[in-house]
Structure formats: structure tokens, C-alpha cells
Amino acid sequence: MSNLFKALIITLFVFPVASIAQDCNNIVRYCPHSKREGFIFNMQSESGAFVQGDTSEVSIIVYKGMEYKISLCSPSHPQLNGSFEFKIVEHITSGKWVEQTTYTTEVEYDDYGLEIGEKQIPSTTRKRVYTTEEIVRYDNTADENAQDFTFQSNKTRKLYIKVFIPEMGGGEQEMDLEGESYACVGLLIEHQSGVKTGFKR
Numbered sequence: 059m060s061n062l063f064k065a066l067i068i069t070l071f072v073f074p075v076a077s078i079a080q081d082c083n084n085i086v087r088y089c090p091h092s093k094r095e096g097f098i099f100n101m102q103s104e105s106g107a108f109v110q111g112d113t114s115e116v117s118i119i120v121y122k123g124m125e126y127k128i129s130l131c132s133p134s135h136p137q138l139n140g141s142f143e144f145k146i147v148e149h150i151t152s153g154k155w156v157e158q159t160t161y162t163t164e165v166e167y168d169d170y171g172l173e174i175g176e177k178q179i180p181s182t183t184r185k186r187v188y189t190t191e192e193i194v195r196y197d198n199t200a201d202e203n204a205q206d207f208t209f210q211s212n213k214t215r216k217l218y219i220k221v222f223i224p225e226m227g228g229g230e231q232e233m234d235l236e237g238e239s240y241a242c243v244g245l246l247i248e249h250q251s252g253v254k255t256g257f258k259r
Contacts, residue, residue: 081134082107086244089131097127097248104245110138111225117218118247120211125252129206130221134242140205142243143222146196148215153188210252221245 085105091097102118120126128146132138161178168174195217198204223243 082242085133085242086131086246088133089129089244089246091246092127092248095127096250097125098250100126100247100249103247106243107240108223108243110223110241112223113220114223115218115220116245117216119214119216121214122211123252123254124249125208125210127206127208127246127248128219129246129248130243131205131246132241132243135226137226138224138241138243140203141224141226142198142205143203143224144198145194145220146207147218147220148193148195149190149218150193151188151190153186155184156187158183158185219245 082105086103087105091099102116104116106114108114128144130139130142130144159180159182161180163176164179165173166175166177196207196209198207201207221243223241
């Protein structure tokens with residue numbers, strides 16, 4: 059087999075995978091935006107190539123007084139649109155005091171100074187223990203599988219977005235040497251100034 063023929067075979071198998079990864083760059087720019095509603099593209103938006111059926115997680119920072127809109131799309135696989143599942147979760151760390159009792163052994167004597175045995179002397183100490191719990195702030199499967207979510211945070215916080223890529227089967231881009239099917243997915247995050255409540259002075 060000639061080197062030229064080998065090179066041609068390698069190119070035919072490798073090029074589709076490379077082109078997919080390249081085409082997925084900034085794919086989020088092709089997702090439907092909400093500029094008419096006053097939203098601005100947020101630089102925390104993400105693009106990537108994903109195996110169908112996979113789950114991915116990204117972290118974002120949301121700021122007090124800002125309104126955010128989160129949505130998903132797949133320009134490369136439009137049949138996935140409307141089927142994405144995602145959750146917005148927050149990690150809450152809380153602390154509590156825990157008492158721990160330890161015992162030390164002392165020799166016990168009678169009134170005449172004779173050793174009559176041993177006794178356990180208790181000692182109690184308090185220690186601050188911290189635990190982190192994952193709190194689900196939004197789950198689109200509990201919201202009729204809505205593909206976008208708009209919210210305003212009452213404080214600056216770090217959130218995590220968990221996205222499930224549905225399996226639709228087949229598709230034009232199928233793909234690497236192991237035959238896995240990839241899809242280009244965009245996680246679009248938009249923001250605008252939030253609504254200020256109360257009377258203005």
C-alpha cells in the first residue's frame with residue numbers, strides 16, 4: 059500500500075472529527091438571541107462538541123440586580139432543539155457545632171492514699187464542622203421541559219448549570235473512529251439590568 063494511499067485513508071477518517079470540533083467553536087453565536095427584549099450576550103456563554111446522551115456542567119457567576127436568560131440550542135443538530143434537559147444548582151456550605159467527648163484515665167485512691175482502681179475523667183470539646191449541599195434552584199423537567207429560563211438573583215452568587223444532551227440517533231455528523239455521534243451545542247447566557255422594586259425617590 060503506497061504512502062499516498064495511506065495518507066488519503068487517514069485524512070478521510072480524521073478530517074470529519076477535526077471539522078466538527080472546529081465548526082463547534084462559537085456555535086452559541088448562532089443560537090436565537092433576545093436582543094429585542096433588551097438582553098446582551100454574556101461572555102460566560104459556552105460552545106462545544108458533545109456526545110449525545112452525555113451530561114456536562116459549567117459554572118457561572120450571577121450578580122445582584124441583574125436579570126439573566128439561559129437557553130440551549132444545537133445549530134448542527136436542530137432535531138435536538140426542544141429536547142435539552144438542564145438544571146441550575148447552587149452549592150451551599152453551612153456549619154454547625156459538634157460536641158465531642160473524650161476520656162482520660164486517672165488512678166483513684168482511698169482516704170488512706172492506697173490505690174483502689176482507675177476512673178475515667180470526661181472532657182468535652184466543641185468543633186465547627188462544615189458541609190456542602192447541592193441545592194437545585196431550577197429544573198426544566200419540572201417546567202414542561204422549557205428550553206429557556208429567565209431569572210434575577212437577589213445576591214451575587216456562583217451557580218452551576220448541568221446540561222443533558224439527549225440521544226436522537228443517527229445524524230449527518232456521526233463520527234469518530236469509534237462511531238460515536240457528536241453534536242455542536244451552545245449554552246447561551248444573556249443579561250440585562252434587572253427590575254428595581256419599590257418606590258423611587
